[in-house]
Amino acid sequence: MKRTTLSIKKQALENSPIEITNKGxxxxxxxxxxxxxxxxxxxxxxxxxxxxxxxxxxxxxEQGNEAKAKPLTAKVNADHEKALVGLPLTDKLNNEQAExxxxxxxxxxxxxxxxxxxxxxxxxxxxxxxxxxxLDFCAxxxxxxxxxxxxxxxxxxxxxxxxxxxxxxxxMSHLTMLINAKYDKRIASVKEAEKKLKEIxxxxxxxxxxxxxxxxxxxxxxQKTTSNLNTERVNVIAIGYLWGLVTGKxxxxxxxxxxxxxxxxxxxxxxxxxxxxxxxxxxxxxKSRYTTANIIEYFKKRSxxxxxxxxxxxxxxxxxxxxxxxxxSDLSDRDVKIKDLEAEITRLNGDVDVYRHQIQENELDDKAxxxxxxxxxxxxxxxxxxxxNEETLTPLKLCxxxxxxxxxxxxxxxxxxxxxxxxxxxxxxxxxx
Numbered sequence: 389m390k391r392t393t394l395s396i397k398k399q400a401l402e403n404s405p406i407e408i409t410n411k412g413x414x415x416x417x418x419x420x421x422x423x424x425x426x427x428x429x430x431x432x433x434x435x436x437x438x439x440x441x442x443x444x445x446x447x448x449x450e451q452g453n454e455a456k457a458k459p460l461t462a463k464v465n466a467d468h469e470k471a472l473v474g475l476p477l478t479d480k481l482n483n484e485q486a487e488x489x490x491x492x493x494x495x496x497x498x499x500x501x502x503x504x505x506x507x508x509x510x511x512x513x514x515x516x517x518x519x520x521x522x523l524d525f526c527a528x529x530x531x532x533x534x535x536x537x538x539x540x541x542x543x544x545x546x547x548x549x550x551x552x553x554x555x556x557x558x559x560m561s562h563l564t565m566l567i568n569a570k571y572d573k574r575i576a577s578v579k580e581a582e583k584k585l586k587e588i589x590x591x592x593x594x595x596x597x598x599x600x601x602x603x604x605x606x607x608x609x610x611q612k613t614t615s616n617l618n619t620e621r622v623n624v625i626a627i628g629y630l631w632g633l634v635t636g637k638x639x640x641x642x643x644x645x646x647x648x649x650x651x652x653x654x655x656x657x658x659x660x661x662x663x664x665x666x667x668x669x670x671x672x673x674x675k676s677r678y679t680t681a682n683i684i685e686y687f688k689k690r691s692x693x694x695x696x697x698x699x700x701x702x703x704x705x706x707x708x709x710x711x712x713x714x715x716x717s718d719l720s721d722r723d724v725k726i727k728d729l730e731a732e733i734t735r736l737n738g739d740v741d742v743y744r745h746q747i748q749e750n751e752l753d754d755k756a757x758x759x760x761x762x763x764x765x766x767x768x769x770x771x772x773x774x775x776x777n778e779e780t781l782t783p784l785k786l787c788x789x790x791x792x793x794x795x796x797x798x799x800x801x802x803x804x805x806x807x808x809x810x811x812x813x814x815x816x817x818x819x820x821x
Contacts (some may be wrong), residue, residue, distance in 0.1 A: 443489060445506060446462045463502055464509060500623035524635075530627055534620070560642055568625075783811075787804040
């Protein structure tokens with residue numbers, strides 16, 4: 389005889405008192421109590437795509453035959469978390485679906501608590517594309533339902549900051565400042581409205597609702613208290629941080645710095661060793677214990693990396709300091725050389741001035757000499773002409789006339805020749821000078 393065995397899973401299905409029925413987009417689970425025979429039915433939606441997941445979280449719950457929005461009815465559960473893991477890359481939301489879901493968020497999650505939880509759980513997605521799609525929807529839902537929803541902006545995290553690029557490291561800090569300014573203004577307005585309502589209540593026997601219009605300015609007071617607005621403010625900023633990180637508009641270091649400032653503004657930290665240990669041990673029996681461990685591991689690695697970078701920075705600083713010292717020494721040597729060269733230049737400039745003065749004097753002397761020489765030349769020409777013409781040529785003619793006769797008068801010729809010789813001998817020393 390052939391022996392057959394059933395798997396544990398198969399046996400459980402055969403003996404299970406649970407009946408599962410698929411009805412379109414919902415699953416009906418019927419469970420039968422073995423002892424009483426009573427059948428209980430529970431309907432669960434099929435979370436097959438992103439639209440169904442978001443709709444199941446934020447859609448107002450039905451009451452009787454009418455769908456009525458309950459405040460704060462939106463809730464994220466384990467089924468949603470599991471469904472996010474298997475979201476396909478091709479899953480998308482069209483504009484009509486996104487607008488409809490954003491409207492649900494405004495009705496069931498006015499402070500964006502569940503929306504922030506949903507944004508955090510988007511990290512369970514295996515791929516980045518569905519996660520980015522989720523964060524873009526969260527940004528749209530915030531923009532459609534926050535305190536300035538009347539402006540009907542698509543994404544306040546893009547439109548609020550102006551004249552600053554995404555690449556700027558201070559982008560998220562600037563965005564935080566802008567959002568805080570908007571909420572501070574609204575909170576101040578609500579406080580003023582509450583103050584006026586108290587004055588009205590004090591002067592009237594009838595209690596007026598917080599939505600009563602102010603007779604002085606015709607404005608309608610919001611139902612949100614300052615506490616609601618502060619909670620909404622934090623969640624709006626936190627969703628913006630996640631959107632900036634996932635879409636690549638900011639880096640993790642900048643986001644962590646902003647989150648730290650956001651937390652510190654909410655509550656003063658107790659940083660004693662004992663308090664830290666007790667708080668850490670307190671997370672061991674919670675679902676967040678592994679998250680806490682991951683955070684500790686992350687900051688341990690960051691601490692080690694910071695130490696390595698610090699060591700590297702110190703080495704680089706020493707190297708830079710040595711180079712700087714060498715440059716200072718070289719600069720000092722160059723200063724000495726420059727001073728020596730400046731002294732040499734000063735000396736040479738002095739010599740040049742002396743030579744220039746001497747040249748000027750020589751030029752003046754040469755000019756004077758040329759003038760005197762020109763004067764002497766004129767005198768010499770005149771004297772030579774007189775000497776040759778009057779004192780030499782004329783006596784020679786007389787001498788020739790005395791000799792050119794039948795009976796030459798030699799005594800007369802000799803006399804004239806002697807006169808010529810005397811004149812030449814008396815005048816030649818002047819020309820030698």
